[in-house]
Amino acid sequence: MNETMVCAVGNVATQPVYRELAAGPSARFRLAVTSRYWDREKNAWTDGHTNFFTVWANRQLATNAAASLGVGDPVVVQGRLKVRTDVREGQSRTSADIDAVAIGHDLARGTSAFRRAAVKGEAGAAGSPTQPEPAWETPVAASAAEPADPERRQDALVAMVT
Template identity: 35%
Template sequence: MNETQSTVRGTVITDPTTRRVGDDQVFSFRVASNTRYQDRATGEWKTGGTLYFSANCWGRLGQRAAGTLCKGDGIIIHGRLLTNEYEKDGRLLRDLEMRVTALGPDLSRMDVTVRRATSDESAPATGGDHGEGPAEGPGEPPDPEEVMRLGSQDDDGSEPAQDRPVEFAEVARV
C-alpha cells in the first residue's frame, strides 16, 4: 500500500471535537496551511494558496491532544494523508484527511508550557491501525522543575500573534 506521510505547519480553524467511533475515540479538527514568502522585488511578505484538510488523532494521541488545542492555535502535525470520496446530492465529492501520528505547537507563534511524559506515558505505541498506545491512565503530576516555558517569534521577527500560554501536555480533567 502506498502511504503518503507528510508534515504540515498550519492553524487550527475549527473548534476541536472528540467523538467515539466504535470502541475508539477520535479527536478531530480542521487545519489551514498556507505558504508565506517574501517578494524579491518589493521585500514585503505575501501569502500563497491555502491547503485545507481534516486532522484526526486516534487513541492515546487523541486523549493527550483533547483539551489542549483551540481554534486559532498554530500547530505542526505529521501523519498519513488520505483522500476520502463520498456522494452527496448525486455528486461525487472528495475531502482530504490526515491521520495524525505526531502533533505539537508551533513555537514560532505561541508560548507553551511543556510537561515531560513519565516512562509509562512515553511507552511506544502498540497495535491498531491508528497508532494508539497502551491503555493505562495519566501518570503522576509533573515535578515543577520539569515544566519549562518556551517561546519564539513569527517568521518576520514580530511578536507572536498569540501570546497566551498553552498547556500542551496530558492534563487530568475533573
Template identity: 35%
Template sequence: MYETFTTVIGTVVTEPRRRTTSTGEEVISFRVASTSRRLDRERQHWTDGPTLYLTVSCWRRLLTGVGAAIAKGRPIIAHGQIKTNEFQAADGSRRSDLEMTANSIGLDLSRCVVAYRGTPAQDKPADQAEKAVPESDSADTGTIVEEQRPPAAA
C-alpha cells in the first residue's frame, strides 16, 4: 500500500476527545481547520482561500503530550499519514472525511509564544543527572507554563 504523509498547519477547532477502542487502545482525536491565505499585492491585504478540515488521531506515545498541550483554538503543526474515510450518513448519502494518523504534533510557534519548563531531571547538571535513557525510549514530560498569542498582522 502507498502511504501518503503530509504536514498540516492549522487551528484545533474541537476539544480533543480521549477514548478507548474496543481492543483497549487509547486514542485522542480532534478536528483541525487549515485556511490558506494569500497577499493581494494590488490592494495590500490578505485574502482567505478555501479551508481544509480534517480529523487528527493520536496514538501511543503522542497521548501524554497531546493531552497536556493541545486544546481547542490552539495553533498546531501536525505531521502524519493521511487517508480518506468513506461512510454512509444517517440520511443514507455517501460521504467522506479526511483523517490523519499523526506521527508528530506541535504548537505553531509562529502564531503563539510558549514558555517551556522541563522535568527536574532535565534541569540537573550532567554530572548529577540520573542514568540517561536512550532517546527512543524516553518521553519528555515538560509542561507548557505560559501561552500568549502574538498581535494579529494588520
C-alpha cells in the first residue's frame, strides 16, 4: 500500500458540505494553501502561489469537521493525496484531493476550544461527560518508595508501568 501522505497547512476556502450517505457521513471543503517567502528587495514576507485542495472527510471526522469548521479558519489537514485528471468538454482538468485522516485548527494562528463528541449510545450530550474523568496518575506502591537518584527513579517508574 504505497500512498502519498501529506500534511497541508492553510485556510478553509469554502463552507464544508455535509452529506449522509449509505456508507456513512461525508463532508468536503476546499482548502487554500499559500506559500510565503522572504522578499529581500521588499525586506518583508510575501505571499507566493496559492494551491487549492478538495478535502474529503468520512464518518465521525466528517460530522466533527462540518460542525467545527467555517470559511477562513486556519487548519492543518493530514491525509492521502489523490491527484485526478478529468476530461470535460474536450479539456483536461487536474485536481488534487486530500482524503483526510485528521483535521485540526492551526493553534499557531489562534485558539480553539475542544469539545469531545458524544459516542453512539452514550446518554450524555457532547461536552457533558456521563462518567467522571479517570485518574491518570498511577499511585506509588508502598514498596516502591521513590529513590533519590534520578536514574534509579526512572527505573522504578518503568518497573511500575510494566
